[in-house]
Amino acid sequence: MLAKVYVTLKQGVLDPQGKAVGHALGTLGFKEVEDVRIGKYIEVTLPDLPKDKAEARVKEMCEGLLANTVIESYRIEL
Amino acid sequence: MLAKVYVTLKQGVLDPQGKAVGHALGTLGFKEVEDVRIGKYIEVTLPDLPKDKAEARVKEMCEGLLANTVIESYRIEL
Amino acid sequence: MTITPDQIASHGLSPDEYSRILELIGREPTLTELGIFSVMWSEHCSYKSSRIHLKNFPTKGPQVLQGPGENAGIVDIGDGDAIAFKMESHNHPSYIEPYQGAATGVGGILRDVFTMGARPIANLNSLRFGEPSHPKTAHLVRGVVAGIGGYGNCVGVPTVAGEIYFDACYNGNILVNAMTVGHVRQDEIFRGFASGVGNPVIYVGSKTGRDGIHGATMASDVFDDASDEKRPTVQVGDPFTEKLLLEACIEAMKTGAIVGIQDMGAAGLTSSSFEMASRAGTGIVMDLDKVPNREPGMTAYELMLSESQERMLMVVTKGRESEILEVFEKWELDASIVGEVTNDGRMKIIHHGEAVVDLPVAPLADAAPLYDRPRQKPEWLDALNNAAPVQKTYSDWNAILLQMMGSANLCSRAWVYEQYDQSVGANTVTLPGSDSAVVRVDGTKKAVATAVDCNSRYCYLDPYWGGAHTLAECARNVSCSGALPLAATDCLNFGNPERPEIMWQFERAVAGVSDACRELNVPIVSGNVSLYNESVGSAIYPTPTIGVVGLLKDVSRHVTSHFQKKGDVVILLGGNELSLGGSEFAWVMEKRVAGRPPVLDLKLEKNVQALLREWIAQGKLLSAHDVSDGGIAVALAECCFKNELGAQIELKFDDPMMGLFGEGGSRIIITCERDSVTKLFDHAKKMGVPALPVGIVGGTHLKIGKSINVEVAALKHEWSNGFSNVVGKE
Amino acid sequence: MKVGVITFPASNCDQDCVSAVKRMGASVVSLWHRDASVQDVDAVIIPGGFSYGDYLRCGAMAAHSPIMAAVKQFAAKGGRVLGICNGFQILTESGLLPGVLMRNAHLKFVCRTVAVKIVNTQTAVTSRYKSGQILQMPVAHMEGNYFADATTLATLKKNNQIVFQYADGQNPNGAIDNIAGICNEARNVVGLMPHPERVCDPLLGGTDGVELFKALLQ
Ligand SMILES: Nc1ncnc2c1ncn2[C@@H]1O[C@H](COP(=O)(O)OP(=O)(O)O)[C@@H](O)[C@H]1O
Numbered sequence A, B: 001m002l003a004k005v006y007v008t009l010k011q012g013v014l015d016p017q018g019k020a021v022g023h024a025l026g027t028l029g030f031k032e033v034e035d036v037r038i039g040k041y042i043e044v045t046l047p048d049l050p051k052d053k054a055e056a057r058v059k060e061m062c063e064g065l066l067a068n069t070v071i072e073s074y075r076i077e078l
Numbered sequence C: 001m002t003i004t005p006d007q008i009a010s011h012g013l014s015p016d017e018y019s020r021i022l023e024l025i026g027r028e029p030t031l032t033e034l035g036i037f038s039v040m041w042s043e044h045c046s047y048k049s050s051r052i053h054l055k056n057f058p059t060k061g062p063q064v065l066q067g068p069g070e071n072a073g074i075v076d077i078g079d080g081d082a083i084a085f086k087m088e089s090h091n092h093p094s095y096i097e098p099y100q101g102a103a104t105g106v107g108g109i110l111r112d113v114f115t116m117g118a119r120p121i122a123n124l125n126s127l128r129f130g131e132p133s134h135p136k137t138a139h140l141v142r143g144v145v146a147g148i149g150g151y152g153n154c155v156g157v158p159t160v161a162g163e164i165y166f167d168a169c170y171n172g173n174i175l176v177n178a179m180t181v182g183h184v185r186q187d188e189i190f191r192g193f194a195s196g197v198g199n200p201v202i203y204v205g206s207k208t209g210r211d212g213i214h215g216a217t218m219a220s221d222v223f224d225d226a227s228d229e230k231r232p233t234v235q236v237g238d239p240f241t242e243k244l245l246l247e248a249c250i251e252a253m254k255t256g257a258i259v260g261i262q263d264m265g266a267a268g269l270t271s272s273s274f275e276m277a278s279r280a281g282t283g284i285v286m287d288l289d290k291v292p293n294r295e296p297g298m299t300a301y302e303l304m305l306s307e308s309q310e311r312m313l314m315v316v317t318k319g320r321e322s323e324i325l326e327v328f329e330k331w332e333l334d335a336s337i338v339g340e341v342t343n344d345g346r347m348k349i350i351h352h353g354e355a356v357v358d359l360p361v362a363p364l365a366d367a368a369p370l371y372d373r374p375r376q377k378p379e380w381l382d383a384l385n386n387a388a389p390v391q392k393t394y395s396d397w398n399a400i401l402l403q404m405m406g407s408a409n410l411c412s413r414a415w416v417y418e419q420y421d422q423s424v425g426a427n428t429v430t431l432p433g434s435d436s437a438v439v440r441v442d443g444t445k446k447a448v449a450t451a452v453d454c455n456s457r458y459c460y461l462d463p464y465w466g467g468a469h470t471l472a473e474c475a476r477n478v479s480c481s482g483a484l485p486l487a488a489t490d491c492l493n494f495g496n497p498e499r500p501e502i503m504w505q506f507e508r509a510v511a512g513v514s515d516a517c518r519e520l521n522v523p524i525v526s527g528n529v530s531l532y533n534e535s536v537g538s539a540i541y542p543t544p545t546i547g548v549v550g551l552l553k554d555v556s557r558h559v560t561s562h563f564q565k566k567g568d569v570v571i572l573l574g575g576n577e578l579s580l581g582g583s584e585f586a587w588v589m590e591k592r593v594a595g596r597p598p599v600l601d602l603k604l605e606k607n608v609q610a611l612l613r614e615w616i617a618q619g620k621l622l623s624a625h626d627v628s629d630g631g632i633a634v635a636l637a638e639c640c641f642k643n644e645l646g647a648q649i650e651l652k653f654d655d656p657m658m659g660l661f662g663e664g665g666s667r668i669i670i671t672c673e674r675d676s677v678t679k680l681f682d683h684a685k686k687m688g689v690p691a692l693p694v695g696i697v698g699g700t701h702l703k704i705g706k707s708i709n710v711e712v713a714a715l716k717h718e719w720s721n722g723f724s725n726v727v728g729k730e
Numbered sequence D: 001m002k003v004g005v006i007t008f009p010a011s012n013c014d015q016d017c018v019s020a021v022k023r024m025g026a027s028v029v030s031l032w033h034r035d036a037s038v039q040d041v042d043a044v045i046i047p048g049g050f051s052y053g054d055y056l057r058c059g060a061m062a063a064h065s066p067i068m069a070a071v072k073q074f075a076a077k078g079g080r081v082l083g084i085c086n087g088f089q090i091l092t093e094s095g096l097l098p099g100v101l102m103r104n105a106h107l108k109f110v111c112r113t114v115a116v117k118i119v120n121t122q123t124a125v126t127s128r129y130k131s132g133q134i135l136q137m138p139v140a141h142m143e144g145n146y147f148a149d150a151t152t153l154a155t156l157k158k159n160n161q162i163v164f165q166y167a168d169g170q171n172p173n174g175a176i177d178n179i180a181g182i183c184n185e186a187r188n189v190v191g192l193m194p195h196p197e198r199v200c201d202p203l204l205g206g207t208d209g210v211e212l213f214k215a216l217l218q
């Protein structure tokens, strides 16, 4: 089974990459762009598990490694 | 409005980052992890536009900057 | 299954070459075998068009421990130390995907050096892009530079020198040449031999995927408009794995169990296995089921032709496999025994229990086709040589110098090299920005100085003299730090060899480089050829890039190109007839490439460099900078910037344009203390080397005769900001 | 004095730190990322480089290695820990230092010599410098853009935990308040982005890093 993890910077945390990309889009003529935020999209392949078990496991992975919970939030989709 | 862009490596393209993270998860005790692929999740804030217009615009952004279409595919959600 | 003419053609093999295959093996090849022939006989691997000319290179000398034919050349630097180095191109992949193309180029050349047992101590690169205003240029520059940095920085090898030039001839075909210099103890050199019948063959490093299948044949395909759309499986570099591979290989070599080792470069498992067997005169039997792979269902064809990066093949003393496997386990890398050395001179490959390849090794590796392709001097060349190098007249020399300093080919390259870790390893004595980089050999008082160069406009106007100038200038740059040039590597970037005028350029350039090598005592010990550098039918300028490595016996006796302090005396050492043919002046002012490049007197060049080195070794000089593109006005300005010191120069010339901006070989601006001047001039006179006192360091302005009087700060401002015209403001 | 220098997969300044420490006359214990103890060392250096390729987040995977568990215990008992560049990133990822090192504002790797000001002389590595002293040291990183939220930043200032700042106009990466290096509250754990180990030899263009290592070894 495939677990999808979205890692995004928390509100208020500086996103230098998003800022720079937003700026670059502006100079490329996409003047309408108001903001860009860049996060990660992670696909974890697992053996088939009951959904709640899988979710708990992936949550552990997020807390343990995939996200830095000081500055990032994450969301899991199964 | 918020456009969500998912950028992932094309099938068959090496994902060194995913490989290293998968390996690290294994040593952290998540032995069940079979594979990890890491992509980008980008949020672009735009002024409200008709959906098809917005989609066309964001597509242009992807082709022009957000994705490296030689090795990456992208998917847009509005 | 029968091989169709289409399949033959799509493998880049001519009907003649195919007949030759049939003759060699006495039957029709399998598809995998056809693939193997196609990569082994590709221009990239077999050098079929270039080999007869490469024979002209001088390759020997008492300092040469390993000449061409191995993964890298090696020179002796005394006390049991040696330096391994090589340069290689990654032009086509970098045009398609600049970041990954350049990154994997660096990865490949690093492996060529550490496979010899050498620890890489420096990276260099030589880059050519189209016009700054071309819509693709900025994107390509950004990607390539980031890719070179991204890879080398992660592996922890400082990138210490390089060059980057812009010209319309590279609009559709950029050049990315990467060079690595490594240090090895002479008794710890490894070579790519599959020796010892019965010895196991071990595969180490990354798993094999479907990357870059046909990369080697792609590198030999002419680019056309359609290839902008062609999106082959691009190889992605993994510098993290490379770093582990480097450390693991060096550790494994220390066990003494490795007999031979070779990186998997272009044509991956195919070329590494065939070349190792061929060098040793042995055979190999290999089971592809043992090859670590990262995608299910890979065919034998794909496994043999994949160009996945960060992989090596080694032959190990039988019975000692476990020592090697343990090292790779420690570094958490794949390692797998995939075969064994045999004595029948054949390559036998088994996949899923079936023999899919059974070929004689020697004919594939050594008896590849060899062409003496027709050559003809281009008919347009005489007219071009006879045309005036410059067409207009000029007068405002201050403004012109400011404009020159900010131009794309002369301005500061800090934007580029600040993206490279220049000092990791804590041995970089001279950082980028001088004539050559100086890197200390760890734990000794020795250092190597190294530089890369090519003046492709000269090569276009006169490939012979352009080639000679290129070698001479590169050696001069190394001499300018005080080091004795020991040997060179080259990367010969040319157009389509099937066109007689390209082959003529090739032959002349090789001849020019060779003669300069002989005269200056700098043999070629390794190199690479990149042909078919064309887009929509037009070729790049001939670009035979040269990298030279030199030795400083005592690193404390070296200089940089920068003026050191007020009151020092400026001397012009050497000298030659000047020319504006192919000059930077003509290019900046008129976008014009015409006339003849300057003459080069190789005897004089040799004496100038020898005297320069002698003086530096005696501690008599404070700085030394060679006068190259842009002429003496530009060279003097460059001397001023680092320490923000002006100079008052009394040069006499009738024609300011020629005097200030004319170019010529064998000229070096040096500075010394006031009280050593007389002795130096006496010495120069005795040696028959021209030397001219031209001025004094100091002040806020650069003054040259009656023509130039500009504030150094203003010049530096133009020079520092010039590159933003290429890549845009930050 | 015995100094432990840790090697992670793709550390690449570990040998440079070893040389710098040996130059000061101390002995070196090489520690491997899988070791569970820092042995009997007096100080630990977490060197620069690209541990785990800088993949995912710089320092994230290294922060979870067995040796870092040992370093945490060592630090908790007051042991001196110096993290340089990637080592600084590993210290923030493992929670030994607050804040985070983000991608440089211009998104490019940057390697150049910058002027760095000593702000706090009361730490394990700055006791031999004068307050306000300017050092010339190279930086070489892609992620050196120090960031902390307002509360954390206020705490850092209140406790005088900012140890190094880029001199005005020299900030190479967009770091908040020009922060180049910080320490923990107890002042025994210090992280900085510039590379002092590359300026310990006059031949290499400077010796401004010498006193830093001497202080660490005191
Ligand atoms: N232009 C050249 N000058 C000198 N030696 C060359 C040149 N081109 C190739 N060689 C030598 O031929 C051998 C094969 O080169 P190459 O195929 O690039 O090696 P690899 O497969 O290891 O990258 C090497 O020893 C190389 O140094």
Ligand SMILES: [Mg+2]
Binding pocket: C071, C111, C112, C262, C263, C265
């Ligand atoms: Mg090789």
